[in-house]
Amino acid sequence: MDIDEYTQKETSYPNMHEAEQFLRNPKNPSVLQVIIEKKKRTLFINRDNGIIGIKIPQKRNKGPVFSSWDTISKVCYPQPEEERNEKLVRKYQSLAAKATFSNPYLRKVKAAVPGKSLYENGLTTGVPIEGEVITLEAIRKWCGDYTYSQFQKALKEKRQYRSGRFNFRGYDGTLWLETYQEGDSYMKPGDIHGGFSKERRNCLNGFYYLLINDSNFIGYDID
Structure with a gap:
């Protein structure tokens, strides 16, 4: 699905990964699923401090800070x-x-x-x-x-x-x-x-x- 449906152009940055752009847009959900090493993982952003993390399975929005954007093979945008x-x-x-x-x-x-x-x-x-x-x-x-x-x-x-x-x-x-x-x-x-x-x-x-x-x-x- 086209990222432009979810990310405003004026808030995007040329060198920022599309998944990061999505999460940093306050009008979007604070979680986003991506594919990393053929597995579906969930990224989330803390709206208070702007830190993006990767969810640990079975934990609710808890996990280490994420910055390995080049490991993402696919972004799974949410359906309308x-x-x-x-x-x-x-x-x-x-x-x-x-x-x-x-x-x-x-x-x-x-x-x-x-x-x-x-x-x-x-x-x-x-x-x-x-x-x-x-x-x-x-x-x-x-x-x-x-x-x-x-x-x-x-x-x-x-x-x-x-x-x-x-x-x-x-x-x-x-x-x-x-x-x-x-x-x-x-x-x-x-x-x-x-x-x-x-x-x-x-x-x-x-x-x-x-x-x-x-x-x-x-x-x-x-x-």
């Missing part, structure tokens, strides 16, 4: 907000179309307005994991064949299910399914709603994904 929203909504809708079951969340996905954000459409709580997919097959490698098959069987039979906690990439993982109960004002008869919880070890908060079709869970909330 409306374009990004449409792409994410279409992704959710494409995945939801493959589901063999129904529930209020899937109906909301199908009715979502592409120009609005996932949060505005009520599909996420506006968290960094929105759009992130975890497959049931990936979970199977950690929960084991028994839990995997019990979950699949319960989904096919449309009955409630909750697994025990299992190790998932250093977190406590849990699979669950909920069905319509008499008097339920949220779900309709025949609906089934499911999800995957990835919680911090021995803790009741973490990352939460909803079952969007028979094989995939998608990011919804962080607690």
